[in-house]
Amino acid sequence: MMMTDKNVIQTKLSEIKQNIAESALKSGRDPDAIRLMAVTKTKPAETVQTLIDLGVTEIGENYPDETLEKRAVFDAAPETVRLNMIGHCQSRKIKIVAELFDCFQSLDSLETGLKLNQALRKNGKVMPVLIELNVGAETSKMGWPLDGAVLTEQFYSDFEKLQTCSQLKIEGLMTLPPFTEVENAEDNRRYFANLRNVLEQLNVRYGTRMHELSMGTSNDYRVAIEEGATCVRIGTSLVGPREK
Numbered sequence: 001m002m003m004t005d006k007n008v009i010q011t012k013l014s015e016i017k018q019n020i021a022e023s024a025l026k027s028g029r030d031p032d033a034i035r036l037m038a039v040t041k042t043k044p045a046e047t048v049q050t051l052i053d054l055g056v057t058e059i060g061e062n063y064p065d066e067t068l069e070k071r072a073v074f075d076a077a078p079e080t081v082r083l084n085m086i087g088h089c090q091s092r093k094i095k096i097v098a099e100l101f102d103c104f105q106s107l108d109s110l111e112t113g114l115k116l117n118q119a120l121r122k123n124g125k126v127m128p129v130l131i132e133l134n135v136g137a138e139t140s141k142m143g144w145p146l147d148g149a150v151l152t153e154q155f156y157s158d159f160e161k162l163q164t165c166s167q168l169k170i171e172g173l174m175t176l177p178p179f180t181e182v183e184n185a186e187d188n189r190r191y192f193a194n195l196r197n198v199l200e201q202l203n204v205r206y207g208t209r210m211h212e213l214s215m216g217t218s219n220d221y222r223v224a225i226e227e228g229a230t231c232v233r234i235g236t237s238l239v240g241p242r243e244k
């Protein structure tokens with residue numbers, strides 16, 4: 001990796017951190033309550049290393065096989081660095097995720113949850129997970145659908161089964177709303193507000209204290225923070241367009 005790349009990433013990183021702090025203060029929140037996740041799908045291991053060198057502690061990856069190819073960089077990373085699965089996981093890749101990752105943010109079905117629980121039990125590992133909700137009820141997206149801030153009966157039934165999984169620590173919710181250009185980020189505000197609303201509903205209904213809201217990407221993270229995001233997942237605006 002060329003020196004300039006590191007400089008570019010460093011500049012973008014400090015801009016994003018500044019925006020996060022601004023949006024937090026604007027909505028009366030503590031900037032430290034918001035974690036910045038760098039999304040590195042399709043990016044080489046060198047980019048991940050650069051981010052770690054710059055002090056980023058949350059890395060998000062989508063494809064287990066690709067992550068496996070970059071595993072050396074994660075194995076060598078300080079304990080404070082957390083590797084998050086944020087993509088849909090095919091059943092046959094669940095073992096890789098159970099072994100390699102620290103956190104599973106894209107738990108999108110009961111079946112995946114049960115298989116992950118099983119794989120984790122074999123490794124004697126407990127993993128923080130977030131439940132993925134499809135806030136725009138888009139057919140192209142994974143996760144349990146949300147109609148406004150209303151969940152389906154199927155969701156409650158699946159969620160109750162997931163709560164009994166000893167190796168899964170359910171910490172909150174995650175979503176990827178419909179794609180929006182940065183100028184139209186306000187369009188997604190209602191989806192973020194709905195996700196926060198649903199988290200509160202679930203805590204009341206189950207007497208839980210889930211607190212994580214992973215929401216907001218390059219184009220809409222500022223709005224997501226104003227609506228309560230505790231983790232924003234940023235790829236393009238930090239490390240540039242995806243390779244392919």
Ligand SMILES: *Cc1c(COP(=O)(O)O)cnc(C)c1O
Nearest residue numbers: 039086176217218233234235236
């Ligand atoms: C790729 C991806 C991101 C990052 O999106 P950008 O628009 O590049 O910031 C965030 N979350 C998920 C689930 C993703 O798949």
